Amino acid sequence: QCNPIWRKTPQELVERLGPRHGETLIKTTLTAADDLFSDIRRYDVDCDPVQAGWIQAAHARKAARDMGALGKAWAAAGADIVELDGEAVRAASGSPAYSFALRHAAGGHVQPLSLTRGYARAAAALGAQLFKETPMTSLERANGKWRARSDKGEVTAENVVLATNAYTNGVWPGLRKTFHPLVSIIVATDPLSDTQQKEILPGKVTISDSRLAIFYSRYDRDGRLIFGCAGSSDTVDAFGGYTRLRRGLKTVFPQLADIPIVRKWAGRIAVTPEMMPHLHEPAPGVLAGLGFSGRGIAMTSVMGRALSAKLLGTSADDLPFPIVPIAPLPFHGLTRRLIPLAAPAMTMKDGFDTLMDGAWRQ
Secondary structure, three states, rough: OOOOOOOHHHHHHHHOHHHHHHHHHHHHHHHHHHHHHHHHOOOOOOOOOEEEOOOEEEHHHHHHHHHHHHHHHHHHHHOEEEEEOOOOHHHOOOOOOEEEEEEOOOOEEOOOOHHHHHHHHHHHHHOOOOOOOEEEEEEEEEOEEEEEEOOEEEEEOOEEEEHHHHHHHOOOHHHHHHHHHHHHHEEEEEOOOOHHHHHHHHOOOOEOOOOOEEEEEEOOOOOEEEEEEEEEEOOOOOOOOOHHHHHHHHOOOOHHHHHHHOEEEEEEEOOOOOOOOOOEEOOOOOOEOOOOOOOOHHHHHHHHHHHHHHOEEEEEEOOOOOOOOOOOOOOOHHHHHOOHHHHHHHHHHHHHHHHHHHHHHO
8 A cells, every 4th residue: 555644743753853854754755655656657667556545544533533633734734635524434435444534645556566576677677786585694894895795696885775674684783673573464355346346445545544453455456355454473474363354354344244365465564663764874885764664655765765865965964864873672572572462462452442432433
């Protein structure tokens, strides 16, 4: 999904990042989704792009209040956001599970692996050399340059960008301890009929909600419904949480309670405590941008432009993100071992919220 705003208001960004970085980030955020889809067209990336809007739905009363304030703040800054209440939410999403939502006109969705491959092909066409299946095992300074080694060879360069996000290894000390590597699990259903597609996410909008153990959904190019949530494992291989995911699909779209599931997979997301990415320069010539906390499709483009601008000589003061030191999270090893408990705990809290708001949701 291309979700085009942060979880913080523009004013909160300014307070957190400072006026210069904050205002720059607000401006780049307002064009992030359009810039992404523009790049897709510019480089002819075959990734099933659809910019039909994103519905951000509130699962409970307090979430609706907070979401409403967030939407008003970003709308005042220039974002195209509309509030939806009651029947308008159901009509826009096809879901009876929500009573309040924001509709972001700039939002949309892509096939993320195809997007990555398309960007890789575009980079190769412009002269970039690509090396696949060669994870970096060491990075060291030698003769005034950086030498990156893998088991299959080495590359020497003036500058290095570490753009590994939730798949960061231990090559640079402390970097992988700056975020929590949560797992997102996803399923694909049988293709929906034309009638079902007119009712559920009509026009191929995307949807995600305000749960801690978030539910999110979109279509693929064949009309399958893609539905995901936070997993209950710290590995992409175990696929923990499938029962909860299936129950979530029934909650959000009860009309699809018995639809067959034809595919399932998982991937990592890098979540920072403040739900914002970090830009690091741990040594001269080395940059790292990571920690997108579920906003990666739109906001990696913002970070990518910031990284390239810095490499090309832009002052750090003119970037949308401040350059911050690498600061490993306290008790990172312990919290990582507790990840399998996080999704069930978040689900329990989400369930309590919706139970308490039962009367409001009618």
